[in-house]
Amino acid sequence: MTAATTIDSVDTVTVDRGPAEQDAILDIRNLQVFYSTPTGDVRAVDNVSFKVQRGEIIGLVGESGCGKTTTAMAILRLVQPPGRIAGGEINLDSVNLADLEGDDLRETRWTKLSLIPQGAMNSLNPVMRISSQIKDTIRTHEGRISNRELKERILQLLQLVGLPSRVYDMYPHELSGGMKQRACIAMAIALDPVLVIADEPTSALDVVVQRVVGETLLDVKERLGVSMIVIGHDMGLMAQLVDRLAVMYAGRIVEFAPVESIFNEQFHPYTQLLIESIPSIKEKKPLKLTEGLTHDLRTHMQGCIFQLRCPHVMDICREENPPMRALRSRHETACHLYDDDGVRLH
Amino acid sequence: MAPLLDIKKATKIYGGGMLSAGPVTVALQDYDLTIEESPATITTIAGESGSGKSTLANLVLGFTDLTSGQIIYRGRDLAEMTAQERIDYRREVQAVFQDPYAVYNPFYRVKHVFDLIIRNFKMASSKAEARDMIEDALNVVGMRGEEVLEKYPHQLSGGQRQRMMMARAYMLKPKLIVADEPVSMVDASLRAMILDIMLRLRDEEGMSFLYITHDLSTAYQIGDHIYLLYQGSVAESGEAAAVIENPKHPYVQLLLDSIPVPDPSVKWGGDEATTIDDEEMRVSVDSGCRFYPRCTQRMDRCLEASPVPFPVGANNHNASCFLYDEEAKILA
Numbered sequence: 001m002t003a004a005t006t007i008d009s010v011d012t013v014t015v016d017r018g019p020a021e022q023d024a025i026l027d028i029r030n031l032q033v034f035y036s037t038p039t040g041d042v043r044a045v046d047n048v049s050f051k052v053q054r055g056e057i058i059g060l061v062g063e064s065g066c067g068k069t070t071t072a073m074a075i076l077r078l079v080q081p082p083g084r085i086a087g088g089e090i091n092l093d094s095v096n097l098a099d100l101e102g103d104d105l106r107e108t109r110w111t112k113l114s115l116i117p118q119g120a121m122n123s124l125n126p127v128m129r130i131s132s133q134i135k136d137t138i139r140t141h142e143g144r145i146s147n148r149e150l151k152e153r154i155l156q157l158l159q160l161v162g163l164p165s166r167v168y169d170m171y172p173h174e175l176s177g178g179m180k181q182r183a184c185i186a187m188a189i190a191l192d193p194v195l196v197i198a199d200e201p202t203s204a205l206d207v208v209v210q211r212v213v214g215e216t217l218l219d220v221k222e223r224l225g226v227s228m229i230v231i232g233h234d235m236g237l238m239a240q241l242v243d244r245l246a247v248m249y250a251g252r253i254v255e256f257a258p259v260e261s262i263f264n265e266q267f268h269p270y271t272q273l274l275i276e277s278i279p280s281i282k283e284k285k286p287l288k289l290t291e292g293l294t295h296d297l298r299t300h301m302q303g304c305i306f307q308l309r310c311p312h313v314m315d316i317c318r319e320e321n322p323p324m325r326a327l328r329s330r331h332e333t334a335c336h337l338y339d340d341d342g343v344r345l346h
Numbered sequence: 347m348a349p350l351l352d353i354k355k356a357t358k359i360y361g362g363g364m365l366s367a368g369p370v371t372v373a374l375q376d377y378d379l380t381i382e383e384s385p386a387t388i389t390t391i392a393g394e395s396g397s398g399k400s401t402l403a404n405l406v407l408g409f410t411d412l413t414s415g416q417i418i419y420r421g422r423d424l425a426e427m428t429a430q431e432r433i434d435y436r437r438e439v440q441a442v443f444q445d446p447y448a449v450y451n452p453f454y455r456v457k458h459v460f461d462l463i464i465r466n467f468k469m470a471s472s473k474a475e476a477r478d479m480i481e482d483a484l485n486v487v488g489m490r491g492e493e494v495l496e497k498y499p500h501q502l503s504g505g506q507r508q509r510m511m512m513a514r515a516y517m518l519k520p521k522l523i524v525a526d527e528p529v530s531m532v533d534a535s536l537r538a539m540i541l542d543i544m545l546r547l548r549d550e551e552g553m554s555f556l557y558i559t560h561d562l563s564t565a566y567q568i569g570d571h572i573y574l575l576y577q578g579s580v581a582e583s584g585e586a587a588a589v590i591e592n593p594k595h596p597y598v599q600l601l602l603d604s605i606p607v608p609d610p611s612v613k614w615g616g617d618e619a620t621t622i623d624d625e626e627m628r629v630s631v632d633s634g635c636r637f638y639p640r641c642t643q644r645m646d647r648c649l650e651a652s653p654v655p656f657p658v659g660a661n662n663h664n665a666s667c668f669l670y671d672e673e674a675k676i677l678a
Contacts (some may be wrong), residue, residue, distance in 0.1 A: 207394075208604045209603060235608050240607070242383065279564050284567060285567075
């Protein structure tokens, strides 16, 4: 569906979901993450700004190398050299994470924000029981707690993610991929964080298990009211999981909108491309081929970052970088193709 | 004419040797598959992790031997081939693997993968001829030699590497390409490009594919035939479109219901009964249907014997499920 065909249905897309705007727990402003290379800085994340509301799931999508994982790592302050946070603020509960150092940073991690890493199933220690690994996490942050109390808490956590209590005494190799993934979710929520970042939480799982893990995430969000940032490139999964979706391209967010709104109407040509390339099981359609490469992230590009691949590129795109504008209620896009009311100009 | 590839009652059991006391793993059981020589087709093997898809690929590529059964290539049993026949087989059956990062040796320029096969199969008599062959193969996948050949693998993107692998397979003009999850690690936009290459090789060059995947939507888009495996046995098979549009086996129905719909107003379909204890479902049943522990429509009968394929539609659409045993229905 292109924007041009749905212009008349402006009123139908003002679907609001999630809590009010002022309740933001994470507020990222002009975040820049650069990787230094001998031939210049690679601008992996360039001027990214967004907010996450309490109890909201934000999806970050885009192709590999677009900066989604780097954004997440920056929030966790896990960017490793040669990478560095070159600018911007990461405000979590009014604390700027970008300024934290040493013990302050260590305390914030996991108690306030936690991570379900990419390929989480391989992040468990193979020679420790599941229970010991979760115990470790809790004890490190909360000090001495009686064994009985700990066990009760861990069993509760396991139940919360839909795992049977016998998992308590099991080793990672005794669990299937989906169970390991759920054990990682249990660990991520063990200290009751306000924000959980899940990096491709279902990418190595088959569809049935994917669905179970996805439903577990939704369930955890419902019960704990925790906010999440889910990174992925499966648009189908995103449609099922998230409240708002941010589309990233070459280190920038090009479209950001409530998930219903973005699936209903896509403005940015890259988002249109992403949605069109979802393989369907309902109808056979010719494969959508895309040509062109992303520009070299080392060079600062004059104008729009998508100009090399954009099918609708205009003169202005080569000169001016389009700013993010709200073309619909809460639906922001960075593209010169539209006027302020979202009407396509060309 | 003998079919291109004919797999008969293939069974592969891991473990259970003289020295191992542990339980055996039946990776593949009594598996039958036929791929005709022409017209060229894309045959999809689909199923969840652990269903035996990759075991099948390894068997066809000759990486591992069958426990029982036969794999017959153009009338010759793989196990009885002479050394020369085996070399020819290795040339005519090519592979494209899942991980386009792991298949290259990082110390050599990418040109090396092409030089290697030209040398091994003595394909060219001069350097110029070799260069032309490489250029031709790269053109088929939409690349130019001067752009990529002198680079090292880490300088190429995932999509470029996977296309190079397609070009490499193509250069040998194989009859069959075993593609083991070729698109699961590349992006959505590049996925279409790889699938398009597969379609073109099938239609323009007459190459057949054994396309191994867990992604039913791509199978639907490009597959001709499909075999859905569940724990080493075929649950359902037939023409890809017919099976996916009208699935009969409860497992296949569950699988299709679980594919997330790219529409936020449509929630995951089907029953909620998907959160069956993973542990339990991994325990294989000694006799009877392997899907029994997870099946929502199970009957006592399913425990007594393993279901054989029953016809459920036109053009060899079969489902291995007692729900479709017409004879039993008549008797009852």
